[in-house]
Amino acid sequence: MANLVNSYSLTDFQRHARTYIENINETHEPMLLTVNGKVQAVLVDPVTYQETEAKLEQARFIAAIRAGEQAIQEGRTRSAEEVFADLKAKYDF
Template identity: 40%
Template sequence: MKLSTQVKPISYLKSHAAQIVDEISESRQPLLITQNGEAKLVVMDVQSYEEQEQTLALLKILAMGSKEIQAGKFRNAEEVFADLDRSE
């Protein structure tokens, strides 16, 4: 979590929902909501959420590729380019 993340109790969320939407939309900084002193959820703007999801998807693809390389499931670039040249 970023150091600039604000922390507020759930009662603040309940009583300031519209203000929170405006602030988070403008600042793009997430808001950590606590309940009984425990972190319970994070409120963030949609653009930040979508960017985070795209980043996670790319990381998953990289992890899958790394596992395939470790398992020996790959071809060197020269073979791939040679196949592409032959198919033209």
């Protein structure tokens, strides 16, 4: 979770963008940007962003595997022959 201490107004960020971006890239800590005192955006460095995206993709992949395993356990499966026959009939190929 982002540290609320590391929050700045959008106006202040606009005035000192280069300094803030350098700081984000050095610390790898997210920065919260506020408008009228409410958080409206979160800024992260590219490395942290890519790591987060990779972790999210991995979590989605694991969830899909678990869903497939659950379907197998519940008997909600079909043979490849059935699937291909349905596709052939549906798309007439």
